[in-house]
Amino acid sequence: MAKSSAERKALQRKRQKELGVTKIELLVDNQELEMLQRNCVLRMPGREPYDYVEYLQMLIRKDDVEYKRQAEELSKRKCERCGEQLPVQQCCLSGDAKCWVTYGYRELQLNLVDKTIAK
Ligand SMILES: [Zn+2]
Incomplete structure (x- = not known):
């Protein structure tokens, strides 16, 4: 059964109390606000x-889940140059065309599925 708004907010407050909160300022353009x-x-x-x-908190959590899933998938592969298990964050061979660090960000960066939305 889906949670009511009041239940969701109570859960949100409980989580904030447990985990602490940091206030961040966010600027959005008119299109993003819409x-x-x-x-x-x-x-x-x-x-x-x-x-x-x-909504924004849920997106952060949703992307965290998505990242972990992608990293898990990548971990089955190795950098073809240095042999490190993917995803590699830093490599002394970064910049080398065959090192995953050089091009691997394309597999993990946030991509808009519909490229026509991108500016
Ligand atoms: Zn490498």
Whole structure:
């Protein structure tokens, strides 16, 4: 059963109390603000919309899960140059065309699925 808005907020406060909170300032352009407003509603059809903070927190957590999944997948491979298990963060051979560190970011950077959205 999906959580109500009040339940979600109570859970959010509980988590904040346990983990501590850091306030960050975020600047968004008009297009991003429109996306944020729209998707807070669209992601909770027929229910109380996400609030902006909750929505952004969920995206951070969602991407963390996604990164771990990608890293797990990459860990089955090795750098063809130095033989280190992927993903390699630093390598003395970085810059070498065959070293994964030189080009590997393309596999982990945040990519918009629909390239037409990108500016
Ligand atoms: Zn390497």
